[in-house]
Amino acid sequence: MKRHHLVLQAITSQDRHLVARQIQDALTLTQGWVEDARFYSNKMTTIRFTLVAREVPVFVAKLHECGLAIDDLTREGGGLSTVSAQGDVEISGSIQITFLHNDPDLKQIIPAVPG
Structure with missing residues (x-):
């Protein structure tokens, strides 16, 4: 049996730490x-996750409650509308969140590796 993979996307101006926590909490709930x-x-975060198909509508509803408008970019095997009908099958998915803000780009200091 083919395993389904959801591809979700959202754009928000909310704090990135808050949004990451809300997604984690929604996954834990489901x-x-x-x-x-x-x-x-x-500027952007991508989270890969797994959950049971019947919990997908609850997961998406929880994200809507948190103020995230979710776009379903799933191509094969249907998307949100057909996945939940799979019952107890585990579904893998990913959600990409783009953050809109005027903050400067976050600089990461990468130490030089001697070599």
């Missing part, structure tokens, strides 16, 4: 978990 998180400066 018995899901974070597989990986990548923070690209302070």
Whole structure:
């Protein structure tokens, strides 16, 4: 059986730390978990997650309650409308959040590796 993968996207002006926490809390509420998180400066974050298909509507509703307007970019196998019908099947997914703000780009200091 083919495993479904949700691709979600959101744009927000909310604090990036708050949004990351809200996504983590929504996953915990729906018995899901974070597989990986990548923070690209302070402009964008991508979070990969897994949760049970029947919990997808609850997860998305929780994110809407937090003020995130979610766009479903899923191409194959349907998206939010068809995934929840899969019942107890684990669904992998990712959500990309772009942060709108006037803060300067977050600089990361990467130490030189002798070599």
